[in-house]
Amino acid sequence: MSWDVRCAGVGKRYRVRDTPRRRTLKDLFTPKSRDMWALRDITFEVERGDVLGIIGPNGAGKSTLLKLLSSITAPSEGEIRIRGRLAALIEVGSGFHPELTGRENVFLSGTILGMRRREIAARLDSIADFAGIGSYLDVPVKWYSSGMYVRLGFAVAAHLEPDVLLVDEVLAVGDAEFQARCLRRIQDLRERGATIVFISHDLGTVERMCRRAILLRAGRIAAEGDARDVVTRYQRLVTDGVLTAGGAPDEDRPVAITDLGITDAAGRETCVARSNDPLTLALSLRVGRLFPDAIAQVMIYSYEEGTLLCECSTPAEGITLQPGDEAVRFEIDALPLLPGMYTLGAIVRPRDSQRAIDWWFGRTTLHVESGPAARGHVALPYRWSLSKASEPVRSR
Amino acid sequence: MPTPPSTSATAELAPGLPDRRRERVIRPPAFSLGAPFRSLGSLKDHGDLFYTLTLHRIRVRYKQSLLGPAWAVLQPLATMGVLTVVFSYIARMPTGDVPYALFALAGLVPWIAFSNAVTTSTQSLVSHAQLVTRVYFPREIVPLTYVCAALVDGAITGVLLLLLMAYYGVAPDASVWLALPILLLLAALMTGVALAAAATNVRFRDVGVAIPIVLQMFLFASPIAYPLDTVPARVMDLYILNPLVGIIENFRRVMLDTGPLHGPSLAVTVIWVVVLLPAAYAWFKQVEATAADVV
Numbered sequence: 001m002s003w004d005v006r007c008a009g010v011g012k013r014y015r016v017r018d019t020p021r022r023r024t025l026k027d028l029f030t031p032k033s034r035d036m037w038a039l040r041d042i043t044f045e046v047e048r049g050d051v052l053g054i055i056g057p058n059g060a061g062k063s064t065l066l067k068l069l070s071s072i073t074a075p076s077e078g079e080i081r082i083r084g085r086l087a088a089l090i091e092v093g094s095g096f097h098p099e100l101t102g103r104e105n106v107f108l109s110g111t112i113l114g115m116r117r118r119e120i121a122a123r124l125d126s127i128a129d130f131a132g133i134g135s136y137l138d139v140p141v142k143w144y145s146s147g148m149y150v151r152l153g154f155a156v157a158a159h160l161e162p163d164v165l166l167v168d169e170v171l172a173v174g175d176a177e178f179q180a181r182c183l184r185r186i187q188d189l190r191e192r193g194a195t196i197v198f199i200s201h202d203l204g205t206v207e208r209m210c211r212r213a214i215l216l217r218a219g220r221i222a223a224e225g226d227a228r229d230v231v232t233r234y235q236r237l238v239t240d241g242v243l244t245a246g247g248a249p250d251e252d253r254p255v256a257i258t259d260l261g262i263t264d265a266a267g268r269e270t271c272v273a274r275s276n277d278p279l280t281l282a283l284s285l286r287v288g289r290l291f292p293d294a295i296a297q298v299m300i301y302s303y304e305e306g307t308l309l310c311e312c313s314t315p316a317e318g319i320t321l322q323p324g325d326e327a328v329r330f331e332i333d334a335l336p337l338l339p340g341m342y343t344l345g346a347i348v349r350p351r352d353s354q355r356a357i358d359w360w361f362g363r364t365t366l367h368v369e370s371g372p373a374a375r376g377h378v379a380l381p382y383r384w385s386l387s388k389a390s391e392p393v394r395s396r
Numbered sequence: 397m398p399t400p401p402s403t404s405a406t407a408e409l410a411p412g413l414p415d416r417r418r419e420r421v422i423r424p425p426a427f428s429l430g431a432p433f434r435s436l437g438s439l440k441d442h443g444d445l446f447y448t449l450t451l452h453r454i455r456v457r458y459k460q461s462l463l464g465p466a467w468a469v470l471q472p473l474a475t476m477g478v479l480t481v482v483f484s485y486i487a488r489m490p491t492g493d494v495p496y497a498l499f500a501l502a503g504l505v506p507w508i509a510f511s512n513a514v515t516t517s518t519q520s521l522v523s524h525a526q527l528v529t530r531v532y533f534p535r536e537i538v539p540l541t542y543v544c545a546a547l548v549d550g551a552i553t554g555v556l557l558l559l560l561m562a563y564y565g566v567a568p569d570a571s572v573w574l575a576l577p578i579l580l581l582l583a584a585l586m587t588g589v590a591l592a593a594a595a596t597n598v599r600f601r602d603v604g605v606a607i608p609i610v611l612q613m614f615l616f617a618s619p620i621a622y623p624l625d626t627v628p629a630r631v632m633d634l635y636i637l638n639p640l641v642g643i644i645e646n647f648r649r650v651m652l653d654t655g656p657l658h659g660p661s662l663a664v665t666v667i668w669v670v671v672l673l674p675a676a677y678a679w680f681k682q683v684e685a686t687a688a689d690v691v
Contacts, residue, residue: 004417014689067688071532074425074685084417088531095527097452099459108452111445112531163417 003083004164004195005046005069010078012039012064038064039219042078046164046212051196053210053227055203055234060216062199066168069197084163084195087113089186091173093153098142102133102152105141109156123159130181131155150174158185164195176303177339180367183209184272204343204365207231208262208271228259231363249288249358255321257360259284260298260346271364275371275379276334281312283328283346283360285321293318293351296328302377303341303365309377310336318351335368336379342366425685432677439534446537453545472508472553476501479621489622494652495564501557502648503620506582509550510589510640511611517542517590518597518607525691535684536677539594543586550579557651566652574650574657582643584669592676595683598691614638619645624658636661639668 017033039061046052054062067073068080070088092109100108106127110120120127128137131151133144141149154173170182186209190196200206206213206227213230215223215237223233249256261282264270273279281298297313312330319328344364347356371379439446458464476497483489484496491499517539521528524538561568597603618640619627627635635641642658642665649655 073688076424080422083419097456107448111448117444
């Protein structure tokens with residue numbers, strides 16, 4: 001395969017000026033500055049149609065790398081090559097002029113992002129629809145709510161048709177429902193063969209969206225490879241090795257959880273779903289030796305609070321796991337969750353003990369896109385009626 | 397675009413289907429006089445942005461103001477009025493048989509375009525910091541659209557001038573067509589100054605502060621309120637080093653038919669433009685590469 005993005009020895013240096021108190025005239029004319037390398041020795045390739053995740057702690061250089069890739073600022077050393085039309089999925093509301101209407105601003109920010117006026121005109125309805133601003137398109141954006149403003153800014157970028165797409169922290173934009181819509185759009189582009197570089201704090205989303213990943217630490221590449229392995233490395237790093245999910249089973253751990261995936265009705269891997277969609281949660285296990293009386297469970301937590309909402313479990317009498325790769329599948333007919341972000345966890349334990357043999361946590365994120373407008377997390381199925389208190393209840 | 401060093405990958409990709417994608421190479425910035433020519437090529441990909449942003453400037457300019465677009469007319473008229481009161485009632489300025497108001501307005505047409513362009517474009521990169529740090533597009537588009545908007549201001553003043561000429565019964569003769577190359581020279585000068593000022597202001601905000609003062613000095617150091625003939629001969633050589641002299645004086649001469657072209661000042665302006673424009677563009681492109689780090 002051929003690459004679309006290639007970095008060779010890329011580095012970015014910032015001059016940090018020390019500002020000690022100036023005592024003498026000489027100090028005034030000899031400004032002391034030192035070099036700070038935000039990125040150093042960055043070398044990687046992204047193949048055409050691949051999705052590369054970039055993870056790492058705050059200040060590791062993730063966003064700087066994206067700025068270099070999108071030419072916002074130039075590298076201090078090395079060379080970057082990009083093939084094809086590049087676009088960044090960013091919120092461009094900052095380019096809006098408050099006195100102009102939504103329509104005029106869409107043309108303005110669309111052309112700033114590199115679209116042609118003709119393309120924008122053709123997609124105008126779709127953009128308004130995506131942003132959910134409907135009839136407000138011809139109203140000056142100064143009358144918009146802040147949510148509408150941000151959504152419209154993002155919707156413009158979401159309608160680009162790039163060969164190479166850069167995504168930085170899409171999960172920081174708008175409400176959870178809008179974020180899910182953006183992720184759906186990224187998935188669509190991925191299916192159409194776009195090359196994607198994806199930055200997110202949420203490991204669960206990176207692991208679902210990306211095939212490969214790079215772990216940045218203090219401006220350098222600390223790990224590179226299969227997204228699952230890199231996420232494992234990172235998780236081990238931030239938890240001082242407490243979390244050891246993934247990898248091979250061993251004497252102490254006869255069963256290892258290798259993945260917890262989500263597939264939609266069509267059997268495609270996803271991380272976005274709608275309320276009441278059918279969905280399958282698939283737990284992949286690597287079994288070292290015959291293991292009878294096992295129980296496998298998948299839990300769904302709210303993302304923000306970490307509250308356990310529900311769980312699926314194999315029967316209480318236990319199942320027998322055969323050596324080799326096994327998959328436990330939980331099929332949900334209608335997903336009973338409201339729009340929002342959820343994190344999935346899993347454990348495998350013996351029937352007679354609560355102590356897990358292996359667990360999986362914080363690596364599978366589910367974004368629920370659209371559904372009934374209600375508060376809370378659960379899409380409760382119900383009927384309602386209205387009647388006089390004295391009369392017998394008529395059901396509707 | 398240059399082919400990558402490892403051509404094997406490209407060859408592999410394209411059995412039957414040629415890879416039409418353009419390859420872009422990003423390297424550390426280096427000052428190069430060739431940069432303007434390379435970036436002119438990429439500018440044409442952004443024609444739609446240029447058009448939309450220029451339209452935007454003109455539309456937004458007088459929004460939420462009571463008098464709206466009338467300001468484009470009031471601004472030159474007010475300046476003309478002030479100059480007329482000072483130099484034709486208080487002090488007498490010899491302007492031959494040309495009414496002073498007409499004389500002043502003819503000088504103001506290029507001046508208003510120039511000073512509006514410089515004032516607005518100096519702050520342009522800094523005031524667009526939000527965009528500059530988030531999206532890439534050729535940054536020169538931002539100051540250049542201000543130059544275009546200022547040219548529209550100049551054109552409006554030009555229409556006023558024609559109306560005033562009709563009022564005083566001053567008919568232009570054949571030499572009026574020479575105004576076009578002179579205005580072209582003005583546009584080139586505005587572009588050069590705008591690019592240099594915008595780029596420099598990213599690093600040194602002093603420029604933004606100094607520009608109004610400098611413009612005020614140039615208003616009096618250019619033959620706007622007075623004719624070139626009144627400048628003492630011993631400072632003339634120094635005086636015509638100001639590139640605006642050649643433009644303003646000659647524009648007025650061809651419009652109002654007050655004499656033949658003044659060659660020396662025009663030659664100085666041409667030299668200025670030929671040197672300044674490419675140098676300013678190259679400087680701009682170098683600053684642009686890391687502008688997002690400092691705005």
